[in-house]
Amino acid sequence: MGAYFGVSTIFVFCLLGFSANAEEFTIGSSSGSDITQELLKAFTSACQSPSRSRVVIPKGEFKLGEIELRGPCKAPIDIVLRGTVKADGNTAYGKDKWVVFGNINGFKLHGGGAFDGEGNAAWRVNNCHKTFECKKLPISIRFDFIENAIIKDISSIDAKNFHINVLGAKNMTMSNIKIIAPEDSPNTDGIHLGRSDGVKILNSFISTGDDCISVGDGMKNLHVEGVVCGPGHGISVGSLGRYGMEQDVSGITVKNCTLQSTDNGLRIKTWPSSACSTTASDIHFEDIILKDVSNPILIDQEYCPWNQCNKQKSSTIKLVNISFKKIRGTSGNKDAVKLLCSKGYPCQNVEIGDIDIRYNGADGPATFQCSNVSPKIMGTQIPKACSAPVTKAN
Numbered sequence: 300m301g302a303y304f305g306v307s308t309i310f311v312f313c314l315l316g317f318s319a320n321a322e323e324f325t326i327g328s329s330s331g332s333d334i335t336q337e338l339l340k341a342f343t344s345a346c347q348s349p350s351r352s353r354v355v356i357p358k359g360e361f362k363l364g365e366i367e368l369r370g371p372c373k374a375p376i377d378i379v380l381r382g383t384v385k386a387d388g389n390t391a392y393g394k395d396k397w398v399v400f401g402n403i404n405g406f407k408l409h410g411g412g413a414f415d416g417e418g419n420a421a422w423r424v425n426n427c428h429k430t431f432e433c434k435k436l437p438i439s440i441r442f443d444f445i446e447n448a449i450i451k452d453i454s455s456i457d458a459k460n461f462h463i464n465v466l467g468a469k470n471m472t473m474s475n476i477k478i479i480a481p482e483d484s485p486n487t488d489g490i491h492l493g494r495s496d497g498v499k500i501l502n503s504f505i506s507t508g509d510d511c512i513s514v515g516d517g518m519k520n521l522h523v524e525g526v527v528c529g530p531g532h533g534i535s536v537g538s539l540g541r542y543g544m545e546q547d548v549s550g551i552t553v554k555n556c557t558l559q560s561t562d563n564g565l566r567i568k569t570w571p572s573s574a575c576s577t578t579a580s581d582i583h584f585e586d587i588i589l590k591d592v593s594n595p596i597l598i599d600q601e602y603c604p605w606n607q608c609n610k611q612k613s614s615t616i617k618l619v620n621i622s623f624k625k626i627r628g629t630s631g632n633k634d635a636v637k638l639l640c641s642k643g644y645p646c647q648n649v650e651i652g653d654i655d656i657r658y659n660g661a662d663g664p665a666t667f668q669c670s671n672v673s674p675k676i677m678g679t680q681i682p683k684a685c686s687a688p689v690t691k692a693n
């Protein structure tokens with residue numbers, strides 16, 4: 300444990316003529332030290348501050364063990380990460396978290412620094428992408444029940460599992476987030492969100508081994524704009540329907556994003572023989588550039604990896620009010636558009652407009668397949684809509 304400086308500096312904020320004092324707690328340990336205890340202490344003090352306070356992790360590289368920074372706090376808190384915090388490189392079996400920010404109202408995390416999950420050794424022993432039965436690896440950064448928050452200018456590198464998980468958030472804006480892990484790192488979703496209301500992800504770069512952004516059950520009002528994604532598995536709503544007690548999804552907008560060399564593009568996936576019967580509605584993808592993206596537009600209501608479900612029973616998740624508009628670029632395979640909806644609950648009110656997706660492979664040209672859906676088609680349609688309808692024998 301390094302020297303602790305409870306430096307109480309006066310900061311003057313001039314915001315719309317309003318000024319306030321912020322108490323500041325700066326990590327004083329030298330670069331290379333383990334700051335887990337010191338950071339916990341600094342946060343605990345900051346959390347007791349009656350007015351907005353800041354915890355500063357200066358430039359340098361620090362070790363950081365598993366840590367939970369939880370409120371409720373007496374006033375808003377800023378965490379300024381200027382340096383890099385590094386996780387333990389071991390495989391940390393059975394732990395599901397590394398850094399948790401929880402139950403804080405008025406939260407800001409910024410500063411240009413990075414969370415390095417040191418995932419390399421762990422990826423080699425992880426098999427959660429192949430089976431249900433596996434030991435969980437820690438998610439790098441968890442935001443649990445954070446309200447009125449700004450997260451910006453932060454990087455996440457080499458997470459062992461998901462990079463960022465958002466649960467129970469209200470009014471959170473993430474911008475200029477950089478997420479990096481190798482293309483073949485398993486389960487390293489960039490940002491996973493669920494059971495939250497009013498989250499924005501803006502102007503960010505995500506290059507990882509699994510979904511760039513994945514949206515779980517209970518997500519409401521998510522706005523994604525100006526995100527560059529790839530490599531990775533694209534932007535995905537779902538999978539939904541794997542567990543009971545899931546909640547509806549609604550109000551998801553993805554705009555002005557670029558997907559490059561991703562395994563999937565824009566995807567909605569639900570499990571057959573679903574464990575619940577929810578609705579995912581009002582999901583809109585618009586103004587998207589594709590560069591060599593496999594399965595660019597995909598609704599898959601028969602999502603059943605490793606055949607761990609009963610495909611005979613159609614999905615009971617209802618997909619309603621979905622649109623894909625102004626989506627252009629190149630596909631990495633011939634399946635440019637595939638809308639495979641549930642036989643029991645055909646997709647309702649699906650609109651597709653101004654699609655221009657080219658595929659140049661020998662098995663081309665690109666196709667547009669539909670089952671259990673009658674999309675409303677507008678504008679350009681390359682490939683031609685529902686030119687190769689699939690009839691599923693199930």
Ligand SMILES: *[C@@H]1O[C@H](CO)[C@@H](O)[C@H](O)[C@H]1NC(C)=O
Nearest residue numbers: 405406446447448449470471
């Ligand atoms: C959302 O959170 C931001 C950042 O704390 C805050 O400035 C804004 O007023 C909040 N918006 C609402 C509607 O509460």
Ligand SMILES: *[C@@H]1O[C@H](CO)[C@@H](O)[C@H](O)[C@H]1NC(C)=O
Nearest residue numbers: 502524525526527555556557
């Ligand atoms: C679209 O997103 C890119 C970042 O990918 C950004 O540079 C550009 O300004 C955005 N365009 C609009 C019209 O918002």
Ligand SMILES: *[C@@H]1O[C@H](CO)[C@@H](O)[C@H](O)[C@H]1NC(C)=O
Nearest residue numbers: 549578579580581619620648
């Ligand atoms: C779908 O959109 C229509 C028309 O905007 C609206 O009336 C309906 O409530 C929406 N359905 C759902 C489930 O959101």
